[in-house]
Amino acid sequence: MTILHEHHYEEVVAPLPQVGPDSLAEMNLIIYDSVRKDYAINVSWHEDCIRREWGVVKDIDRDEHKIKLVRVDGVWWVPIEKMLQVERV
Secondary structure (H helix, E strand, O other): OOOHHHHOEEOOOOOOOOOOHHHHHHHHHHHHHHHHHOOOEEEEEEOOOEEEEEEEEEEEEOOOOEEEEEEOOEEEEEEHHHEEEEEEO
16 A cells, blocks of 8 residues: 655756745745635655645744644645745645
8 A cells, every 4th residue: 555645755866946036935925825824835845855745834933944834644844945836725
């Protein structure tokens, strides 16, 4: 039996593109809307591979530069500087 969360990883085979200032501003807007309006978003970020999870942003740690992404089956602290993409669900 395959566990669903095993499929949320992608191996990085090429250098990652830099996130531009316009994209970063749009991602920040979506994150703040998720906090205020309590709706789910998809977040992709780079760890040792590309991680992709969805959930609601419940906290923004300004000291550690991380967001807390929460859903019923998990919690992830996502480093803001390693985010690649943020989308509304």
